[in-house]
Amino acid sequence: MSLFAAAFLAMLVAGTASPVQAQAVSQPVETGNAVSQLVAEQAGIAPGETIRIGLYQELREGWHVYWMNPGDSGLPLEIDWTLPEGFETGDIQYPLPHRIPLGPLVNFGHEGTPLFMIDLTAPADAAPGQTVSLSADATWLICADICIPESATLSLSLPVVAEPAGADPAGAALFAEGDTHMPEQGGLEAAWYDLGGKPVLELSGDIDPQAEIFFFPAAISVVEPAAEQQVVGIDDGVRLFLQPSFDYDPAALDVLDGVVTIGERGIAIAAAQTGAPAGVTPPDAATPSEAANAAPAASATAPASSASRNLFAILGLAFLGGIILNVMPCVFPVIFIKAASLAHSAQEKRATIVRHGFIYTAGILVAFLAIAGLLLALRAGGEQIGWGFHLQSPVTVAVFAIVIFLVGLNLAGLFEIGTSVQGVGTGLAAKGGNSGAFFTGLLAVAVAAPCIGPFLGVPVGFALSAQQPAIVGLLVFAVMGLGLALPYLLISLIPGIAKALPRPGAWMEVFKQVLSFAMFATLVWLIWTLTLQAGTDGLVLVLIALLLTGFAAWAFGLSQRSTGSGARLFARVLALAAIGGGLYVLAGITPQLRTADYVASAPGEGDLSKLPTVAYSEATLEELRAAGTPVFIDFTAAWCVTCQVNKQTVLTRQQVVSQFHEKGVVYMVADWTVQDPEITRALEAQGRSGVPLYLFYAPGASEAQVLPQVLSFDIMRETFSVL
Template sequence: MNRLFRLALLLCLWSVLPAKTMVNTEHVQAQLIAHAPAGIVAGQDVRLGLLIRHQPEWHTYWRNPGDSGLATTLDWTLSPGVQAGEIAWPTPRRLRLGPLLNYGYEGQVLLPVSLTIPADFKADALDIRLRADWLVCRENCIPESGEFSLRLPSATPLIEHAALFDTARGQVPQEVPGARADARVDGASLAVEVEGLAAALHGQPLNFFAETGGVIDHAAAVEQQWRAGRWIAKVPLSPQRSESPATMAAVLTVGDRSPGTRLNLRISGPWSGTDTPASPAPLPAPSPASPPSLPFALLLALLGGLLLNLMPCVFPILSLKVLSFARPGQERRALLTGGLAYTVGIVVSFVALAGLLLALRAGGEELGWGFQLQSPLFVASLAAFFSLIGLNLAGVFELGNVLPSSVATLHSRHPVLDHALTGVLAVAVASPCTGPFMGVALGTALVLPVVQALLIFATLGLGMALPYLLASLWPGLARRLPRPGVWMVRFRTLMAFPMFATVVWLLWVLGQQIGIDGLAALLGILVALAFAAWAFGSPGFSRKARLGFGVPAALVLGGTLWWAWPSFASPSTSTETTGQTSWQAWSAGAVVSAQAAGRPVFIDFTAAWCVTCQFNKRTALADPAVLADFERRRVLLLRADWTRRDPAITQELARLGRSGVPVYALYSPAAKTPVLLPEILRPADLHGALASIESPA
């Protein structure tokens, strides 16, 4: 009953919330539109579509993006029983970028889908929610997304966007009844023969768009001819072919004219002597045949966990533990119990987080270690939580004045649970801060059987908890602390500042994820939250004063949340700037292109929430001598920014045997595998790696 009540409440709230059909970024305007000339009725024409208007020179991608890019994806949440079909992709344009050829859309494009309405649909309105993700590119590429909502009255005809949907229908490739298409593998080419095409196409040179990626060499010229009404072509296969399909859909066009003709090719013959797909990566990865042994991986995990205690993101948690040591009159048993509970909290949290990661990866999600900090809402929640802790330590409010006494005294009545939850919090903020030993250990864990993988993560947690556990086992530590006095009040206030420093870091991470508008929105929430904490929890207020200040504070907080929510629901995407114009966005195609031109390639896999990444970026990677060495050797500098989820980067990290950042890969022009550098970089490491690669011609 409680679950039904909550569901009903959510539906009621949804019904009064305003629809959100438009998302604007710096590069596109995306709009959710609908077309239902007979209303929302079973068996009638009901369509939805994402209308994308691109800024000049910017483009998004077709279902097969070509040599680089990512297709737009639509994730629908609809009323019960209503189902959305696949995107009816309009015929794309050929988009050349140097030696690469991509397929996509410029100007304005509508991506329509058809809805299936069940026969028993009797609701007064159709509720629609959409999460859309797209990659928009010019010379650089930026992943963007948007959240849309719409409520369509069932009995009202929807014809406002009829012209747009009619135009989109006319741009979708059409199948020709009676047309026959066959293909066979002929060495390094796909020999295609098509008969039954429209007479208007006969004698015309045709463009060939394969709907399946990873098969053909998109930029290579297609040898073609017409013979007795049949189109005969040799389509070059990709040297990095990753698919070996038995059938493949393709589109033929004359120039960039729409709608094009859609074919289903039946492919015969073996694929280059093997039916096994090739590696999906443009270059083979370092050999996975000899991963570190389990004992060695456990040792690395233990050392990595120990070093986590030196990471700035863990300092606030250590501050809380130091405060717990400073409490007077504690018995040795209480200290030991607290140490064990803290250790259990850390180990269990690491294992649980790892189990979730392994389960999601097994389900097809492209995730890596530290994935929780790729969520802007999670980062914002952490910032709010640490702000409240800092305000509490600084004496702005007391929990006993805000919460019911039964809740406020939980930490004192259940100290073991308090220590364990502190360990959980430590894992939440520490897990992305990979140390120099953790990259190999975690990369190994994700390819081992589940039990062995979880054992590595448990050892990582044990390493992190070990210093505090050992301290709790040493009874002389408590005796060495000063006697209780004024210093404890000052020390508590001092410990507020590491909390605020962590909030600054989290705000910077959030700014990288959702832009300046989202950052300003969170700052407004934090100010309103601080006002509410002071109003409700100030130790100097009477009950009447708390009520007088608390009601306006609650209204301010509620209004701020209402104002700020759109920035989190549809964040603008910003790219990271480093002051070095020589850095470019990573793509697999860029690596291949640079090596073909005889240039070495250095890739920095980084994220805004990765403290080690930012340290390296401001030290070794900013060293003038290193930059000069890069320039002298004509090294192409690529940055793979993993601040937000990016399946392509996740796959590339997995290919390199890693599950998190930082990772530094250096490709020489002739080598087929990269040199992987240490996670904590020194200029000497970079100079040594550069000296070992072949010099450019």
């Protein structure tokens, strides 16, 4: 059956059936990869009666949507109903899911023509003779090699009848077919228990232990979707040994519910928690009698070798991307602080060098793991956030600007932390030197956080994917941190490298002061970002805070140069008061959601000097693709350095702008400077969790072409060569 068969069938029924029958099937809505309709099993609804309605979809061949628990990634169907007063709908009843492997991951979903059933109940005082209109705003994620969020507004009219109506021919046929794909209710007795921190599910009833058996848990993140489920036959059924996911908590999980598939059958279960029977052992340590009853063909698992290869590739990209972060313009001056220290200490104590290398690395790892842990915890709680999320808050950007300003003033020599660069040798052996090494590691990560640099888009997206085990996400971030720490760590561990560094001298102080301007340039960029987020009011407040911060730095430096204890104390009190005042001022900054300047400056008709720009929206993208218009999507943010470099050096250059106009390509900007759930969903659909991301949709293409994170003229020319 073609993609539009359901639409044609519905129109045919509507044209030939009686008026009452025609109302039980809505007009179809085609959304690019699916045709969707609202259908009713009966031709009408009586007062107080409950009937079945449903969302029927015909999916494009090779594409799938998701079950209530999507597995390792994906999003389930959501329906927002608009109903007449007194009418109520129940929960979505999903058809049987099946496993959809994706590398080391496994998703749970549906293909073909799924029917999602919902109970509709009329109020007891509904007046017969009236016709009620039901409206559903449905959203779903549909995927093949790529994932596309789709949505449709569907309407269905039903007459209210005095007595229960008969079946609607078109609707009843769809429900009869849909019932064959719904889980059976009852038929199995189920219980579960915890065994050594892992759930074990016991099923009793008519079960062939040699059949292919798999448990689909209803709860997300309780059982690992891609993990092997080992099946062992017991006297009156089977025992399934499951692998826990990161949200598994036996103390809080009373009922383990979901669907068990046994061959072609699917049975809904709700297993109550019980105590573990005596003598139960996992299959890898099973007793001879249990091992003999094991069903080797029943285990479902992703290929371990494939998973290992993919994970190693992800870790390799994370490590390489972490190394590259060292040369980011706002990271390098921070690294220089320690490199300059090392150049002097290389001539002195070897133990000091090694100790500081490890302490610096520890600071980086602590920062990366803290950020990763916070991201994973927030995302597990339902927040749609990604790498660099903290810079979507204008107050955080302002605080970050204060820190960068202080680092710049320190490099410029207005005040010193510890001792001067040339005299740092003695300080390194003291506690302050150890603290400085650790703090420098923390600061290096903080200034690296605004962007996903080259090679980091895929690893960060993988680490933060919807149902990724927390330990894997933490491992990816830890390896990224090792990459960032590697250059300094190698210098500290290998004596030959340290001794090859230039000897300390006056040039180091001058070079340190020159690097302060890199920090001030970063400060300019942060102020610009804040202006986009909080407007001119925010700009005034942050400038006042910077003025107070500058005064605090001057006063602190004055205290370091003062000889009298009273003068030192007075200057430091002034510094503390000024920095406190600056932070107090920042509390008054409030977000003002504004379109970024590159969207606001979209060209007028006939203006060929600027990009033909539109702001990102799923609906606009669908309209442009349906019209056969090529679309280039720039997922960007004002706080992303790589994004701005690509914009200034490639995307806004006239030779690239001319290609956009000549080829008729629309430049769509997905501006993530402030939090935008729609853009976050689109990034997650591409397996990413941060910017930049560049996608190109050629006319008629079923999927997007993903471009490198660092653009060039050749890349853009080659991308548009298909037009």
